[in-house]
Amino acid sequence: MPSVSSSAPWDVHRLPRADGRVFLVTGGNAGIGYFVAEQLSMTGAAVVLGCRNPAKADAASASIRSRVPGARVRAVRLDLADLSSLRTAAESLDVEHLDVVVHNAGVALDDPPREETAEGHELMFGTNHLGHFALTHRLMPLLSAAPAARVVTVGSFAAKTERLDPADLQSRRDYRPKRTYGRSKLAQMYFGLELDRRLRAADSTVASVVVHPGGALDSLTPPRPPIHTRTPGARLRGAPAALLLQGKHAGAWPAVRAVLDTAVRGGELWGPRVFGLRGEPRREELWNHLTDASVAARLWDKSCELTGIAPDLGFGLGLGLGLGLR
Template sequence: MSSASSTPPWNVQRLPRSDGRVFLVTGGNAGIGHFVAEQLSATGATVVLGSRNPAKAEVATASIRARVAGARVRAVQLDLADLSALETAVESLEESLEVERLDAVVHNAGVALDDPPRRETEDGHELMFGTNHLGHFALTQWLMPLLSAAPAARVVTMGSFAAKSERLDLDDLQSRKDYQPKRTYGRSKLAQMYFGVELDRRLRAAGSTVTSVVVHPGGALDSLTPSRPPVHVRTTGARLSAAPAALLVQGKHAGAWPAVRAVLDPAVGGGQLWGPRVFGLRGEPRHEPMWNHLADTSVAARLWEASCDLTGVDPGAIPG
């Protein structure tokens, strides 16, 4: 009997208690990350919002506390577009917030640009690739001691359904030769997903207690997302106009479900991919087959080496 079949059915409305555990959610101040943080807070865990903007983090923290009685939610300033600031952010997590271990980190924060021109991070990397992938890649290095201090920590990487139709150009990871914003975004999320899968391979090889899981939210629209004022306000007009889309996609509250399950469910295994049940676009979370291109270990290994060169760190080199 598999571990999945020997455990109670998963219920997104009845999450298991996590009192005493500590979770970090990057980009927890808005969008899907806010709902990940809200849902994890309801389990009794301490949830830390990683946010570039302290004012937005304060608003999001107040919103979660207003909805979740006794929520243990806090915030740390975290700018994934500035690699030099990540070590300081983790030091702040340890010292100011007195965090001694992390039971999970959800790599959720991201930048999505719709139009040119091409933009770069503080370190000279294309903004979406540099923030979405390289920032989380480097952050994992600095978080690994805290993750290793927990009994069985998880790194949960939030990919995107948009990455399913993309392929990496390993000779142009920074989109210098041909910049198309939507494609560059999809490739940055694909790079994140390759990282999550490859990280688990390397952690297993190192004998680490930390595991890595990849998730994606399916199709998650603001117009189908319940209001969380002032973080997110859905108008009546938006709700009515989006009603037909609910047959195919969902709101960001539901887009959070695969990540929440990957953090909490003991039946979730390292190296797995989780997404929505219905066509990968909507519904409750399920373990889905690994996408064919994500299973290409040679691409994952080459991306890993390139990421090490670009960031100067190697997250898989520290055994836990």
């Protein structure tokens, strides 16, 4: 697939300053989200970790502070599987504006049985997609108060080979954990692109960008104890995979660039440079199935129905500053 390169030079190891800006990273206590938060903390921005587990959030914050002197990092409790809690989570940010939210948190189950959220949604679809869908609406007043805010949605390379089944979004008939996960991430990516279309139609200052980390493995990830530990044996076993894949620190690069690079535009897809699996971040052509705006629009309407979010409040677009859960 051909790439479309940004004209601005970019160095993943020399990030631009972002003093005075506020970034929220969902799931910033582990995996790719942790490295997104760590790297963004190096820019001087205030970084908020949205995490379900306070103890893990504290450990991640301490790890970042130990590696980034003067890091401005804190945590808020955020449970994307509990839609009723999102109003409190947004209010607990206690900021006048929010420059970026990185929708990174996610659940990935490897084995049956099928699980559900408190609202009765399939757990992966309910957390990865519906939780972020509802959170975005809760955050929209804060995002709109920033000069040029961004919503950065972290999809997955696993979504490239998946297709949504509009009649079975909750995987009631066809539940296979890996496939259901891929479809939940595909739903996120459709949402990120549809959100930008609606923001542009509403002449909003907020932009929505979609990214994916390529192939990111624990065995290729540098240690961050107690967040992530790596034994010498795991490192050796993972070495052959480094020809095609990368660690989660590198998997964070597309999201970090989408947050910071002024050349990034809403509606774009960013991923790793080499086969979409590893390397420095680049802009990609949208995957063919992601260009189907009709699928994205139907998913938007169904997501409104499932979350109780009003589809039309002033703009006639399903998006407005006053949107709230009914």
